[in-house]
Amino acid sequence: MKTNQWIEYLNHWCPxxxxxxxxxxxxxxxxxxxRWRHQDPWTADLIRCDVNWKFVWSSPDNVNLLEEKxxxxxxxxxxxxxxxxxxLMEKALELVKKLNPKFKEI
Numbered sequence: 001m002k003t004n005q006w007i008e009y010l011n012h013w014c015p016x017x018x019x020x021x022x023x024x025x026x027x028x029x030x031x032x033x034x035r036w037r038h039q040d041p042w043t044a045d046l047i048r049c050d051v052n053w054k055f056v057w058s059s060p061d062n063v064n065l066l067e068e069k070x071x072x073x074x075x076x077x078x079x080x081x082x083x084x085x086x087x088l089m090e091k092a093l094e095l096v097k098k099l100n101p102k103f104k105e106i
Contacts, residue, residue: 001053004106006089018085020093021053024102029053032065032092034085042066042080044092046099065095 007019020032029049036042044066048059056062066078080088096103 010085016082016085018089020089021049022106024100025105026102028102031055032096034088034092036082036085042085042088044088046096063099065092
């Protein structure tokens with residue numbers, strides 16, 4: 001498994017997916033999972049992984065990285081179009097590092 005680097009599966013004819021696997025300072029395994037489907041914006045999630053790097057979808061620790069905690073009227077937050085994935089990759093890493101001190105070194 002490649003860790004601490006982006007793995008891109010970009011295809012405009014089917015869902016595009018980007019992964020960033022990492023182990024936090026406590027030894028837990030995680031993935032930043034970005035996904036784009038036709039006519040939809042990108043989604044970004046932080047997902048706990050098991051020892052085989054499979055997603056643990058049922059984990060209460062999973063986080064929708066683009067969900068707004070507070071909305072500023074007149075702004076559109078968390079919306080990235082199909083070609084804006086480089087900016088989303090940067091933003092997702094920034095958001096994850098702020099979530100937990102164990103994530104600062106990813």
